[in-house]
Amino acid sequence: MSKHEMLETAEVAGERAARAEAAVRRLTRWRDDFPTPGVRFADLSPVFADSEGFRAVLDCLAACAPDADLVAGVDARGFLLGAGVAATLGTGVIAVRKAGKLPPPVISREYTLEYGSAALEIPADGIDLKGRKVLLLDDVLATGGTLAAAAELFATAGAEVVAAAVVLELGFLKGRERQGDYPLTSIVEL
Numbered sequence: 001m002s003k004h005e006m007l008e009t010a011e012v013a014g015e016r017a018a019r020a021e022a023a024v025r026r027l028t029r030w031r032d033d034f035p036t037p038g039v040r041f042a043d044l045s046p047v048f049a050d051s052e053g054f055r056a057v058l059d060c061l062a063a064c065a066p067d068a069d070l071v072a073g074v075d076a077r078g079f080l081l082g083a084g085v086a087a088t089l090g091t092g093v094i095a096v097r098k099a100g101k102l103p104p105p106v107i108s109r110e111y112t113l114e115y116g117s118a119a120l121e122i123p124a125d126g127i128d129l130k131g132r133k134v135l136l137l138d139d140v141l142a143t144g145g146t147l148a149a150a151a152e153l154f155a156t157a158g159a160e161v162v163a164a165a166v167v168l169e170l171g172f173l174k175g176r177e178r179q180g181d182y183p184l185t186s187i188v189e190l
Contacts, residue, residue, distance in 0.1 A: 020060035023053030065163035068135035111149035130158035144175025
């Protein structure tokens, strides 16, 4: 058994997931036509600002990969999730940054969004990622490009994404179909 692994009943796991789901459904703030016309933005800031809701979300995400030895949070709300989950698991955390935010050398991946394109980066040196077991976190899974690009970054660096998790999945955009063979968990799927 790993240092993170806990024995728990299905009932306990179900109660944890139900608390997190209820908080996300109750507290998420929706904005139409943001950041561009036709996009409906899910603002999870109220979930993160609520101590009980945030704790429920962190506990739920941490349970997705208790054997991970590194947690990766995708820019920018994923940073909050990554830090909280890493503290919960007792692991390190790495920020997956938008292009141009890290000093070179970096490993970079371009990807498409539902409203444009972008690139993500991680350091190419200074952190030994070879053989690391990574839990990859983001706030929302929409078309799936961001999460898939982040997973490719870690594969390129020699790490293994052992699981990915998001707070909210917009299932109708089929982003799950773009993901690798790692388990993918969403607290709430719409």
